[in-house]
Amino acid sequence: MLEKKQLITIKGTRDGLTLFIDDSCSYDEAYKDLSEKLSNNRPKKDEPVVSVSVKLGSRYLNQTQKEELKELINLGNHFRVVSIYSDVVARHDALQWMEESEVKTINRIVRSGQIIEVKGDLLLIGDVNPGGTVESTGNIYIMGSLHGIAHAGVNGNRDAIIVASFMKPNQLRIADYISRAPDYESDGVYMECGRVDEKQDKIVIDRLQVLSHKQVDLSGFERRINNG
Template identity: 70%
Template sequence: MLDKKQLITIKGTREGLSLFIDDSCSFDDAMEDLNEKIIASRPKNDEPIVSVKVKLGNRFLYEAQKDQLREIISEINRFTIHSFESNVIHREEALAWKEDSEIKAVNRIVRSGQVLEVKGDLLLIGDVNPGGKVVSTGNIYIMGSLYGIAHAGSDGDLSTFIAASFMKPSQLRIADYISRAPDYESDGVYMECGLIDEVQDKIIIDRLQVLSHKRKEISGFERRMQNG
């Protein structure tokens, strides 16, 4: 049986306190021990309220349990919860994360007037014709020609990019940044990518090879394709 003294560990940090809850004990036992420790370490009334990060390890808390924690780690006791940190998430959150991060492979031509919109990264095997549009919350990879509009990071992700076998778009958009056709060579470019340059504060066109240096997370693309 676990020693109750081991259920709750409190450590001071520059930002306040980090509170570790043993993830192998029952929640009720942890709350009993926490209540004792909070009362024993309560700051004086003339001292600032202390911010607390609650670290849960491999424990998931429901809202009712979080509310119970908030009652103990409260301003009445001179504490306030800054955040909850857990190694696990709810199934619905996991499914939403999977949808946002997976590769959507599509084999088609996006013709004039058509819009192809996906969550996560888009791998299009085909062309985007003039007047066609592709939109993704993640990166866009086009194994074909891009003549129309491509919008990556539609939810506001500035780190996303657009890559195409042949690039001569009427418009590129990354998050809220927009770059139009006059920014590109009149004949188009092969095996290039569009991404935001923070120094120039605009979308630039560069060689695909730069992605391994400027977007190191690109290595995850191969893993996600292999894992489905």
């Protein structure tokens, strides 16, 4: 007689339990098997609440199915679902991720009163004149002079950076941090970058090369700039 395939695997960790759901069976089969396992292994009433992480593998669940799983696991079992992770993402989420991680290249001069807003990283080949503004949800790279306003990480990403060939801005913004122009006169020989220094709790301006020593998570595009 063939042994019944294990659809639900539960492993204990120091943070609680990890629940693996086989991704080759149907959702209804997995739900039924999980329900049976939970009903046969109910904890005692005086046991503490245990955190549960659910791993779906290559299975996609819609929001309704996720809520059903949470309710099944949480209900009367002294369990609390803290995360549900899948290797599969919805098409909408994938397209949004691509848009936000893409480098948008623009070749122009941003003049006074003009505003450029992009999702993802911005590569501007040109200058930002006084009164001009560039904004992005990611990083900003300016192959030219920055005399206006640059705002990176507009959605709250404090790890975003601002790079310019000549750094003399009216104002730098990274997430919710704001900085005025640097106190010194840039000689225009080295590209410079603005980044958030958490210890100093402010935006600092450095030579671009310092990023490799600050353990900043660089994308491939950033590494090519930094390494010449």
